[in-house]
Amino acid sequence: MQVEEILGRVARDLEHLKQFTATPGEGCTRLPFTKEARQAVDFLGGLMREAGMEVVEDAAGNIIGTLKGTNPELPCVMMGSHYDSVINGGDYDGIAGVICAIEVARLLKETGAPMKRNFVAVGFCDEEGMRFGTGYFGSGAMLGNRDPDYCRKFKDTDGISIYDAMKEHGLDPEKIQDAAWKKGSIGYFLEAHIEQGPVLDAENIEIGLVDCIVGIQRYMVTVHGRSDHAGTTPMDMRMDATDAASKVISKIADWAREKADGTVATVGYVKTTPGGMNIVAEKVEFTVDIRSKNNDNINDIARRIRAALDRETAAMGGSYEMDTKLVITPVNLSEEMLKIMEESCKAHAYSYKYLPSGAGHDSLEIGQVIPTVMVFVPSKDGRSHCPVEFTKYSDLSKAALIMTELAQNLLNRD
């Protein structure tokens, strides 16, 4: 099987999936438990069936295809990524890895090579956390880390909980724990993903071998003050939530820069209430996303944010909440599996480079407990989470080829 033949199928499938967006012409918006998610899941299920897989949609909204091995009682080899997107995102983030996984299943079937273990391809639901501010919902549920209370707790900006969104989508959140796999039933996890950064493209490298993924902490901060007339209220009588919140927000990026080791911190969402230009804001909500390979750095920045909120809200006479949305530690990926893929790259004369991932992925969640490996393919100009996101189908096809060779190695282990 050559790259050109694989490329044709990968291109066909990803081009077809581009239509499943809530913002046609303005990037991919495919949020969990929406019409677009349903369309993508149905299409992916059809591809899996065509590839000869047994297909189920689990209680968390993951779409799962299984290619049976001769010893199905052995822990499976699982490969996948997420089918959801950010708002106005790109056409490759996540979904390209799902198509890669289905392509590996096709190649395994076509080569007819013996397979002891089952090969399982997965399209995960809600890796991004874009709608509910969380993340890794489908992969977390697969590990048994999600329950009905979790589903009730997190809401989108319209006040719809994961719980209600699931019911609306035809899923039963009370049964979310049915999505959990028996401990030990997943032997290895593989994920192909676009790099979403500038390294491979700038250095003209075809394959990224990911050796570690940063840890992430996400918070929603709400600062409470008091609304007043912007003209008549003297400055020393105000409880200005914007003034207090902005004094904290303005420090966060510098605290990350000070670490000088790739640590990043982002305030991506800020909302003032009531939001009038001649009203002192009574409330400000803002998100914080902190990432680092060094978990102490993440904890230190979170601690400094809390201390600054204590100081600035006390000075203003107001209050705050800092709600935790996600806490996940950095993960090192499987050296053994990376080495096997490095040999494949050499055999195929693909250029490659070891690199860390600054983006979180389902591998970050799964890699906490299961031997996991990721492969990156170049993102044009390093752009991602935006409509101009672009990756060459030829690079995705090369990733599918080397991951097929890794899968064949793993599938025949006792």
Ligand code: HGY
């Ligand atoms: O936010 C991320 O790192 C990823 O795109 N979920």
Ligand code: MN
């Ligand atoms: Mn992704």
Ligand code: MN
């Ligand atoms: Mn993403």
